[in-house]
Amino acid sequence: MFLATADLSHAHFYFDGFSQTQFSAQETALITTLMTRSAEVKVALTVDRPTPSPAQLDPQNLFYQPARTYARLYQLALANKVKILDNQVATTPRVTPALQQLEYFWRDALTATPHRRLQS
Structure with a gap:
């Protein structure tokens, strides 16, 4: 080689x-x-x-x-x-707050552990 x-x-x-x-x-x-x-x-x-x-x-x-x-x-x-x-x-999210909220919801559903929430 x-x-x-x-x-x-x-x-x-x-x-x-x-x-x-x-x-x-x-x-x-x-x-x-x-x-x-x-x-x-x-x-x-x-x-x-x-x-x-x-x-x-x-x-x-x-x-x-x-x-x-x-x-x-x-x-x-x-x-x-x-x-x-x-x-x-990466420290800065590259998605919208709504998409971040969806991620937190999905993680909560999978792990039964609440994650940080965004303020509406």
Whole structure:
């Protein structure tokens, strides 16, 4: 594989929309090569919380698929002694207050735990 011998020490890789959970052997080898040989690999995933361990996954969670990807990539980085950067979390909602209220209603229905409410 060309990348295994290329100088990637100054290369930065960014992946977005990366939510599959079952990597082929070739894809895993490529990700591992990029993680171990490049300056940095960043992956954007839409999740509700970090899930570094597969034991923390909840198959009923709306974000289950990208959370599995997060866990898989996290474990791959650990196994290869790759520095894991801090998570970047969006702090500003990008939806309307009405849609936020719908989210809170849906979470309440699923978890039976009241969440913060928006004022009407």
